[in-house]
Amino acid sequence: MDKEAKTDFEIHPLLKSRWSPRAFEDRPVETEKLQRMLEASRWAPSASNIQPWIFFIGLKGDPAYNKIFETLVEFNQLWAVNAPVLILSCGKITTGDNETPNGIWQYDVGQSVAYMTLQAMEDELYVHQMTGFDALKAAELFSLHEDIRAVSVVAVGSLGDPAMLHPRMQKSELAERERKGMDTFVFSEKYGTASDIVEI
Amino acid sequence: MDKEAKTDFEIHPLLKSRWSPRAFEDRPVETEKLQRMLEASRWAPSASNIQPWIFFIGLKGDPAYNKIFETLVEFNQLWAVNAPVLILSCGKITTGDNETPNGIWQYDVGQSVAYMTLQAMEDELYVHQMTGFDALKAAELFSLHEDIRAVSVVAVGSLGDPAMLHPRMQKSELAERERKGMDTFVFSEKYGTASDIVEI
Numbered sequence: 448m449d450k451e452a453k454t455d456f457e458i459h460p461l462l463k464s465r466w467s468p469r470a471f472e473d474r475p476v477e478t479e480k481l482q483r484m485l486e487a488s489r490w491a492p493s494a495s496n497i498q499p500w501i502f503f504i505g506l507k508g509d510p511a512y513n514k515i516f517e518t519l520v521e522f523n524q525l526w527a528v529n530a531p532v533l534i535l536s537c538g539k540i541t542t543g544d545n546e547t548p549n550g551i552w553q554y555d556v557g558q559s560v561a562y563m564t565l566q567a568m569e570d571e572l573y574v575h576q577m578t579g580f581d582a583l584k585a586a587e588l589f590s591l592h593e594d595i596r597a598v599s600v601v602a603v604g605s606l607g608d609p610a611m612l613h614p615r616m617q618k619s620e621l622a623e624r625e626r627k628g629m630d631t632f633v634f635s636e637k638y639g640t641a642s643d644i645v646e647i
Numbered sequence: 648m649d650k651e652a653k654t655d656f657e658i659h660p661l662l663k664s665r666w667s668p669r670a671f672e673d674r675p676v677e678t679e680k681l682q683r684m685l686e687a688s689r690w691a692p693s694a695s696n697i698q699p700w701i702f703f704i705g706l707k708g709d710p711a712y713n714k715i716f717e718t719l720v721e722f723n724q725l726w727a728v729n730a731p732v733l734i735l736s737c738g739k740i741t742t743g744d745n746e747t748p749n750g751i752w753q754y755d756v757g758q759s760v761a762y763m764t765l766q767a768m769e770d771e772l773y774v775h776q777m778t779g780f781d782a783l784k785a786a787e788l789f790s791l792h793e794d795i796r797a798v799s800v801v802a803v804g805s806l807g808d809p810a811m812l813h814p815r816m817q818k819s820e821l822a823e824r825e826r827k828g829m830d831t832f833v834f835s836e837k838y839g840t841a842s843d844i845v846e847i
Contacts, residue, residue: 557757
């Protein structure tokens with residue numbers, strides 16, 4: 448199983464080796480590693496340093512875990528059941544001091560989860576993010592204020608054996624990772640005009 | 648000038664040392680480093696691997712740079728003028744195959760920029776993201792399709808001398824970095840119920 452990114456240009460080993468498994472080993476994650484993940488999420492940048500991210504941490508068997516699991520669509524429940532940690536990530540959709548909408552909250556929560564993910568990789572943990580969950584049910588179960596939205600569920604754990612997965616999931620677990628070519632998303636002065644930078 | 652994050656729990660050096668300077672050295676960024684940044688952005692995760700991110704790369708003096716610079720609010724123009732690279736980051740707001748809205752595009756673009764940022768740090772480049780720019784003007788100047796939105800501008804370069812900055816910006820350039828306590832955003836089974844994980 449070779450999940451390393453097939454890059455055209457060399458990138459940092461943590462970025463290169465990160466991927467989103469579905470097979471997790473069924474053993475708890477060390478508290479120190481979760482602390483480091485959350486500390487990493489804390490130091491992400493955000494517009495005007497608003498830090499709109501909010502996380503609910505579920506450890507297998509505890510009430511938070513059970514609530515998060517309950518919000519997942521059936522397909523995700525099939526594999527996430529093995530993950531020792533589920534995190535519900537949310538964002539505050541208004542700025543701190545007043546009721547002004549924060550138009551960039553989702554972007555900033557995404558960055559915070561990215562920092563968390565790379566700290567996890569450093570500690571030999573893997574992360575699989577999901578949008579296949581019921582955000583309204585999550586809001587109800589976690590008593591979210593009106594100005595807080597649930598945006599993703601993050602499964603965390605050590606790599607497990609792909610053989611534990613439902614057959615329909617084993618194929619993608621073993622498949623090579625794929626991305627669009629850089630000439631499809633890196634442009635210069637106009638949409639569609641490729642940047643010289645990414646010529647291989 | 649000590650800009651290292653004052654963390655309660657140890658995190659990866661790249662995450663710990665990252666910050667958003669305004670003083671950039673006025674010299675070009677090596678093409679190889681930009682290539683690695685864009686390659687890193689490419690391998691970020693995204694919902695259903697849609698990869699909604701799109702980047703316009705401006706190198707100081709070229710038409711793309713001038714266009715991006717023109718969209719910045721005056722405050723950002725005051726310092727960004729020294730940055731050798733400006734990147735306009737955008738996202739596709741619909742999914743690839745049809746016209747279904749992609750509700751998570753901003754979150755995914757945020758992750759992609761986070762990966763780009765950490766690759767930059769690895770190559771001793773710094774990044775300062777801005778939301779203070781005119782997204783509609785950017786859409787016009789770069790001929791963006793209706794389903795593509797500009798979301799941030801990313802300044803990239805080597806650290807410069809804070810003395811080059813306007814006096815009102817020097818203070819924050821030298822200030823210690825600050826974040827909310829973890830007990831304000833890490834919860835367990837309910838909003839406001841702190842997670843044991845982050846007890847110091």
